[in-house]
Amino acid sequence: MRGFGWSLILLLWPLWVGAGELHWRGQWTQGGLIVGQAPPGTRLELDGQAVPVSPEGAFVFGFHRDAPPMARLRAVFPDGSRDERQLTISPRQYNxxxxxxxxxxxxxxxxxxxxxxxxxxxxxxxxxxxxxxxxxxxxxxxxxxxxxxxxxxxxxxxxxxxxxxxxxxxxxxxxxxxxxxxxxxxxxxxxxxxxxxxxxxxxxxxxxxxxxxxxxxxxxxxxxxxxxxxxxxxxxxxxxxxxxxxxxxxxxxxxxxxxxxxxxxxxxxx
Ligand SMILES: [Zn+2]
Structure with a gap:
């Protein structure tokens, strides 16, 4: 069942990137939106704030116009293993x-x-x-x-x-x-x-x-x-x-x- 879900998702989202069990697409930049996929049951936190993960493992989050240059993403997978990373949010020049x-x-x-x-x-x-x-x-x-x-x-x-x-x-x-x-x-x-x-x-x-x-x-x-x-x-x-x-x-x-x-x-x- 899970294998089928993944092949469907890979078909729909040819641009998935990521490492380990987290996959996403989108831009890590001010005003950017990230749409991702995690194993169902994953608990996700962005800068210490819970980000809900759908029953199928989908998630979404984004960054404000003036977001700080670094974001901390933390995942706790259903088997108890963890993934914690710092991500650079690139700044933008506004008119x-x-x-x-x-x-x-x-x-x-x-x-x-x-x-x-x-x-x-x-x-x-x-x-x-x-x-x-x-x-x-x-x-x-x-x-x-x-x-x-x-x-x-x-x-x-x-x-x-x-x-x-x-x-x-x-x-x-x-x-x-x-x-x-x-x-x-x-x-x-x-x-x-x-x-x-x-x-x-x-x-x-x-x-x-x-x-x-x-x-x-x-x-x-x-x-x-x-x-x-x-x-x-x-x-x-x-x-x-x-x-x-x-x-x-x-x-x-x-x-x-x-x-x-x-x-x-x-x-x-x-
Ligand atoms: Zn307008």
Whole structure:
């Protein structure tokens, strides 16, 4: 049974690397995502924090934009043997833009909407924390739309000397109404028509606290609780929320870590 499972996995994941009993693919870099396979029953820890392993032995974890240069991975296998290693997380260079002399109304949202923003942030964070113990992420990932990349992960603006939150998504410019596809298998955990910043917003949970957020949509075609397959049309591109033009902003989270979606899909087709 286990032999069959492995040959299936090797077929689906030609890029597995690793040593001993742990295998993975992905990039050990800031914003990187690691998808791996361990013997079922393995207990895994990343920097002292438990990382769940699915009954089939699949696991996922990722690194934040500003993750420190070293991560410690520890595995205790079902037979009691251990594997402990230090892994280098390569740093990245982000695009930082300074803009000075702006009127303060452009920098700070009006006080009337601050309470709303706070409420929505709490709602989104709670949804991303949900634990759905299904390894949907094994479907692999694909671009939800293809087109010109108009914004990249990690970039940051410093307005009047005040650093703003970095841009954690990848922006793809396409006209309103362009179909948006599920980037991987998953289950819809949020479908909100009108959030202050992100407008019509969809969250698809790919299992084990990995999720995609699709923002600034025009139309949402799925509802909360609905399972989706990679490639299903789930929404259309829009310009809802605080944007200057139509585009899709695709974000990924593993727990609190913001993942760079561009690292886990093939290069954008021309
Ligand atoms: Zn964006």
């Amino acid at each position: 930082i833009q300074r803009l000075d002399g702006l009127p303060s109304s452009k920098v700070t949202p009006p006080p009337a909407v601050l309470a709303r923003i706070r409420r929505e942030n709490t709602q989104v964070a709670a949804v991303r924390r949900e634990e759905i113990p299904r390894a949907y992420f094994l479907s692999g990932f694909a671009w939800p739309v293809t087109g010109r990349i108009s914004g990249v992960y990690g970039s940051q603006r410093i307005l009047n000397g005040e650093p703003r939150q970095p841009h954690y998504g990848v922006d793809i410019a396409r006209p309103v109404g362009t179909p948006v596809r599920a980037p991987a298998d998953g289950i819809v955990t949020l479908a909100e028509p009108d959030l202050y910043y992100s407008g019509a917003t969809l969250i698809i949970d790919h299992g084990y606290q990995l999720s995609s957020t699709l923002m600034h949509l025009d139309r949402i075609d799925v509802r909360v609780g609905q399972p989706v397959r990679k490639g299903d049309v789930v929404a259309t591109v829009g310009k809802s929320g605080r944007v200057t033009g139509p585009h899709l902003d695709w974000r990924m989270n593993w727990r609190e870590a913001r993942i760079d979606p561009a690292l886990i899909v093939p290069p954008m087709p021309r």
